[in-house]
Amino acid sequence: KEKHTISNRAFDEIMLIFGISDVSFYKLQKSLKKIVPLKPKLVDMCWNSCCAFIGKNADYDACPVCGELWYISGKTPKQSRKLTAYFSIIDSLKIQFKDPSRAMLLRYRHEYTSSKEYRSNNGKIGDIFDGN
Known part of the structure; x- marks a missing residue:
């Protein structure tokens, strides 16, 4: 849904086209949260997707690969130019082993x-x- 920037309403209409009238995006999202309780951590990312600014890169202001700043210049406090969702592999494995x-x-x-x-x-x- 998000990959192709489909609105919630468009998603609901697609479900109706396929004859799935009892599933809305809201209901699906609510059900999935019960089944897969993964919560993403949003982390700052290089504008060019070279790296995330976590771990050894956490204290950097610019990407070690391309030199782009991770934040919008002139904003106080620093505001990220791009965020990515990080899912813990440990939490993922715990869910799978259940x-x-x-x-x-x-x-x-x-x-x-x-x-x-x-x-x-x-x-x-x-x-x-x-x-x-």
């Missing part, structure tokens, strides 16, 4: 490569993880 079927898929490689079958297959490929 779902038993997804957790099983995430553990598959470790469990397979730890199995006797893997260690004693006499050089025969039994799974994608055995190959190059």
